[in-house]
Amino acid sequence: MGKKDNFDEEEMTVEIELTDGTIVNCAVITILTVDKKDYIALLPLNENGENEDGEVWFYGYKENPDDSNEEPELIYIEDDDEYEAVADAFDEFLDKNEFDELIDVEE
Numbered sequence: 001m002g003k004k005d006n007f008d009e010e011e012m013t014v015e016i017e018l019t020d021g022t023i024v025n026c027a028v029i030t031i032l033t034v035d036k037k038d039y040i041a042l043l044p045l046n047e048n049g050e051n052e053d054g055e056v057w058f059y060g061y062k063e064n065p066d067d068s069n070e071e072p073e074l075i076y077i078e079d080d081d082e083y084e085a086v087a088d089a090f091d092e093f094l095d096k097n098e099f100d101e102l103i104d105v106e107e
Contacts, residue, residue: 014042016057016074027051031061032089038062039086040074041093058086 012028026042040061060075077083
């Protein structure tokens, strides 16, 4: 599995395996609900635990309602309109929470 749970750190992280097999550690920013579906916003981190370019990744997010201990499933968003809706919801989340100083979101 190779999953590491970082309970001692302040922020929650997940590991994403890219299509080329690269593993990227990501900080979990938030979980958003758009059109009755859940999505997760992730901040990819380098080997020093830092985000270099302000890029945020969005994935569909699905928990097993019958087993809270099971790892949540992250689903790649293939539909451009769906991705845009999630990105817009994330922008609203940033506006409400005034995270703009922390993350430089490109318009």
